[in-house]
Amino acid sequence: MSTNKPIKVGISIGDLNGIGPEIALKAFEDVRMLDFCTPVIFANVKMLSFFKKYFNLELRLHGIPHATKAVHGKINVVNAWKSNFKVNFGEEDKVAGKYAVRSIEVATEALINKDIDVLVTAPINKNSIQSEEFTFPGHTDYFAEKLKGENLMFMVSDQLKVGLLTDHVPVKDVAKHITPERIQKKVQLMSESLQKDFGIVKPRIAVLGINPHSGDNGVIGNEDQLVLQPTIHKINDLQGELVYGPYAADSFFGSKNHENFDAVLAAYHDQGLIPFKTLAFGKGVNFTAGMNRIRTSPDHGTAFDIAGKNQADPSSFVQAVYRAIDIFKNRMDFLEMNANPLPVQPKSKDNRRNKLN
Incomplete structure (x- = not known):
């Protein structure tokens, strides 16, 4: 059941004081990425516009109210929060952690509801995200509770x-x-x-x-x-x-x-x-x-030491997008290959009666 339809890739933005916004936007500065997937970033349009200008990136952001409104060929941004935030690159900040958690929560809800096909998570700071409401040491533990399996x-x-x-x-x-x-x-x-x-x-x-x-x-x-x-x-x-x-x-x-x-x-x-x-x-x-939904992330953390210096390499984030798409397609192929081509039809009472006669 392979599909040629562009995969809708949800993205949680990670810690705003880290390199998450930088690598996410740099990944989609290459317009060829938009040919085979539809990005949906869960953040705030004004915040991402700040990062776009700060890092001098050539791309356009498309604000949408909900992931279901995503448009293929555009970098869609769901406004996961409305308030503003002053970025302090490289600093641990509980407010930045709060917004990172908000992005994860809204993105996960969209993933559960199948408003997005896969989720790629930008790096978070495990200390900044801790609160009375969010006590998970990281993404893996959070998804273990929220997603089946x-x-x-x-x-x-x-x-x-x-x-x-x-x-x-x-x-x-x-x-x-x-x-x-x-x-x-x-x-x-x-x-x-x-x-x-x-x-x-x-x-x-x-x-x-x-x-x-x-x-x-x-x-x-x-x-x-x-x-x-x-x-x-x-x-x-x-x-x-x-x-x-x-x-x-x-x-x-x-x-x-x-x-x-x-x-x-x-x-x-x-x-x-x-x-x-x-x-x-x-x-x-x-x-x-092991989960019933697909989540990937780059193989590094928030990299506070280079945050804001325009040095972050988006390669691992790009690989996370590629890998999520590949796994999604592989699962579709696996389901198709293992589906029963001849489902057993329940016998009607009339059929059983005719055989008895």
């Missing part, structure tokens, strides 16, 4: 895909969060995503060890031997998955072992994101897999 933080590029067993968890608490149930669920989410979102029929997945050298047979912790190993064996035996490990994380990427697999499941945040951002920075995308 359990999710997986999945960093993806053409050459490398890394998912996380635990994401925004303090290092001291990582081991206690890694249970057989969590491992099985995350492997399942990764495998299903590789199949329906990336078109890989029988994915090969590597799992990294929790401890240095995967515990060295219990010398440096026993979680790998007691939890990871038996669970991986069980997954392979009962579910028929191609899951391997645990592998020692320190040498796994340097030896290019990751090239033998379709994806890698890391035990915790930095174990997965440090090698990913080292090998794929600027080309990588943060994808929240």
Whole structure:
């Protein structure tokens, strides 16, 4: 059920004091982007006009009251708020955080209602967004509550895909969060995503060890031997998955072992994101897999250190747009290929009566 209709790409604007507005607008300064997608930015037209002028960008903004009014060929902007805001580039600001949250909330509502097809989120500052109403440590946790389905933080590029067993968890608490149930669920989410979102029929997945050298047979912790190993064996035996490990994380990427697999499941945040951002920075995308809606984001943060200096590179944001569109189309193709071509028709009473006669 592939469609040639331009995909409606929703965009939450991120922290106004960071590089979010800059990279979002720079991405669509290239008019060719408008040929295959319809951008809908959830922000404020006056605010974006300020950024457009500040960064001397050649583009036109089209204000609309609602995402359903988006016009193809234009950079549509839904006014998610009306009040003004004084930008202070590079500074943490609770007011900027409030507007970032407002953008996310309005964009998510549009995504749930299918007023947009996919959502690309610009970077937020995790401290600025905190309030009595918004207590999530980041996008992933927010979408886990708002959208259906359990999710997986999945960093993806053409050459490398890394998912996380635990994401925004303090290092001291990582081991206690890694249970057989969590491992099985995350492997399942990764495998299903590789199949329906990336078109890989029988994915090969590597799992990294929790401890240095995967515990060295219990010398440096026993979680790998007691939890990871038996669970991986069980997954392979009962579910028929191609899951391997645990592998020692320190040498796994340097030896290019990751090239033998379709994806890698890391035990915790930095174990997965440090090698990913080292090998794929600027080309990588943060994808929240496992949900019934599609959300991507660039593989970097607010970059307060270069905010307002006209130095931000929109490459990862552009890749996030491309990736969201590709996943949307892949899911449509997957649904079409797996649909029952001959649905069973219920037998009528008359038909049953005629057969009996």
